[in-house]
Amino acid sequence: MRLRKVFCTTKQLGLVTYCIPISPGKSRIIAQFPRNLAKTLHRFTPRWWNHITERNLVLDGDMVLLQQQEYLLQQRQSLGSWKTAYKMPTSADRLVIEFRQWFDKYAQGKLPWDKVGINALGYTKINPNREEVLNRYKQHTQHCSSCRGALKNIQNLQLFLLAYFVVVVTIVALIPDASRVQIGIPLAISALLGLGIYAILKLWLEPKFYFIDYIHAEK
Template identity: 55%
Template sequence: MNSNKFDFFQHWYPIAPITDLKSDRPSAVMILGQQLVVWKPPNSETFRVFIDQCPHRLAPLSEGRIDDKTGHLMCSYHGWQFDDAGACSRIPQAEDDKILQTQKDNFCVTSLPTQTANGLLWVWPDATSKNLATTQPLPLSPQLDSSSEVVYSSMVRDLAYDWQTLVENVADPSHVPFAHHGVQGNRDRAKPVPMKVVESDAKRIKIVSNGIFQSTITFTPPCHLEYEMQFGSDHKKLGLITYCIPVSPGKSRIVAQFSRNFAQRLHHWIPRWWNHINERNPVLDGDMILLHNQERCLQARSESWQTAYKMPTQADRMVVEFRRWLDRDGPSELPWGKLTDLSYSSAADRATILDRYHQHTKICSSCSQALKYIQRTQLGLQIYFILALAITAVLPDSLRLHVGLPFIITGLAGLGLYGWLKYRLEPQFYFVDYVHPDR
């Protein structure tokens, strides 16, 4: 093990795409076992991130609100308020203003360093090393430069398995034709995935693969893992940029960006939420049950990964290098203890593991807004159908055929659309079972 201790907390992590963060109210997010509150002062262009505890009685500030008059973050328990730097600005119960003035430093909320870049909000989760944070660069992808030729979309989802399992999975391209058959791959076209290690040390792992595409896979500890794929004679490029966030034991979050330097118009035509429910979420669903249970199998064994895993082919080289980094240069344990010491509960039911609503829809601005619109449309179609029946019923016989019939036909068509929205589209935002044998 490297004598230099790897500190998970002294690195930059993306919380979510800026577009998915709520500016009118505080939001809760967990990183490295710490509950954080994310909020945006009304007169600021940037979000703030605090430890999610009011210093008064430790109530969660994420359940608070942004005061309309002061623009400060208010705790909903007793109304204490905090400015954008975390300083307490109001104690409603104070009999004397001197209480706040003389003990102001004792009433602060812990504020964490933040930055915004590449459309993401970044946080440095260690409040004791703010000076170090200013010297450490963000783990940004060189694929997302200022070139107008590059377009990209984003995705965030909480996952029902640990950070280590998430990194392993993203580092493994050979599972795609099988785990994602019919979504992003085809099991009948699976081929060997030759890999060559270009670089592997404490700071970076880089591998080149000459499979279907010429790909470069790069892992920058502890969370940045990306693919750069080239194909065609005209230098077309696809990018998969992922940030694998440790959340808590058996939980992780993926913040992903998907870039390309072609088909720019198509990128703008397809709604973000449509892409999420038809491709991004199904891909993550395809892994979820497998990895949730795989993780428990590994934990239950008393042996190391070297003997538990059987990895004889080059396709597993990136996984091997990641595990070697973890043993050689990584932390001796995760922030909440060694994975093998965790007392996981038994595997959850499929609806919980594949809970799209709480894992994604609720925190994705595009999907949550689309869901609201779909539900309102359903209500409108129901009302229209009832009105069509009522109007037709009260029409005189001479008008019922020429006026009432069109109402009934359009009402029935609307009822059919309602059924499709209710039973086919709306469930895509909540839960879709992913049964591999049926695919």
Template identity: 65%
Template structure:
């Protein structure tokens, strides 16, 4: 079957702009393609190249932005490329003509990019830049200051495939159970009368009315969002997710959480605190069984269809069914890995290592400027508190008897308090940036 949907000729948000470092290149994978994000020194916008130097195919993401030229330098042999991907410098060239006469042959593949709604967008097909220029970004109407909305952003790499991510986000009925105590309550699980309003190649839309009025929109291949209205005064919250296919068994979620009330909370609550306390915890809640679920489905699909492998009897399952039908009808039930030279096995290997599946540092912290900065601060505070403890106790021990009570006692008390804070930072807060096991049986 020939796919009717072209995954490459679409816009994808690679990352929140605030999480990108303008001083150094950032590697990222999309649709099996290794990319590098970088910012020319005197340019206001980021660029996205294929992550390989044309000289000897070294990864440009291991390179640097040259201080003098502002171009991207390959750290293997020093070749440099400007923001258009044109080679500007070859240190080994005996004659300048080697560079000037081979610009087309020595250039790096450049992808169309845009910056909008605080996100860096890339068009995944470098050979259709004119089409990219004429294709609107899949922006959310909820990311709009003029309509009174505020939002925060989040990114995480996931240990399951794109279709599993879309299917999971499109399923509101799992929330009270998979996210019990975080965003739901298993005692309040109930029927969800989902109605499919529209379904075609470019859009799936569903609605349901309950305590809240909710609209769910899927704009293939990546935008999947919830608009939730409650109360009579127009209050609204939203979940805007962009689901990125990374490689077989891997995906990335770029999410924006919106609301049009309690706007000051965005300035009061640190972004990193929201990530370690809620956002990561939500994704931890279903990561293990989604990783295993998709591999069990792949096993079953060797002999039967998803229609019989799954049992989907309720209205709450309608959007999952509609997405699976879309995926089968317009994409042949598979992603275009073969177009980038990736051979996907019928069944992906299952990982039993919980630390690997729930590795917050590799999946999120290293990508998030807020969490990475907070982790550095936590470690600095630990070092400072330990130094203070040692100095305070040592000072109290050598004080003369006359000063031991007046000065020594406060020093000891503050040192012990600092030691308690150190222990909390070291054993309670710091692990939240690395790994937190999620055992549903322990969630009372």
């Protein structure tokens, strides 16, 4: 799939995606966002940040619908042709028609799962568990070096902040009363700030690498 958004005659942003089936009900997505604008900003933005704030949201928004759509389409195709399972009323659907005709000609209209001992019909079902359907860790984080490394760094930083808090509280408790105001208060404030950062990492940032439920009404 190729999409292109034109901001003006010279500034363009594109989307190129390839969906590769790897097993019944599962595909690997390879995506690129070619652009000729904001290159410096894009270069300095960590890949993992772009993944958790943009790309994963796009996938989450479609995931529940796609698995239900796949199930319904397979049920309809088992009773008839794809020509009746799909509604393609516009000229923009021509690519879908061409692909399906090519697919019928060279693959008999189905992926050859049976040749590798997989019964595709056994996988055709709707999974009502949203935590499994939208599991970012198993579907993306553990396979992405950028996200996997970022998650490890975030978890290590949390441990450091907790250790810092414990050490500072211990030091403040042992400081003589005469020095507690001058030294103890700044240390206590820094420890509380560290604890606040820990809470943000633990409760807001880290879950984005595992599971965030996607509610369309809230977007």
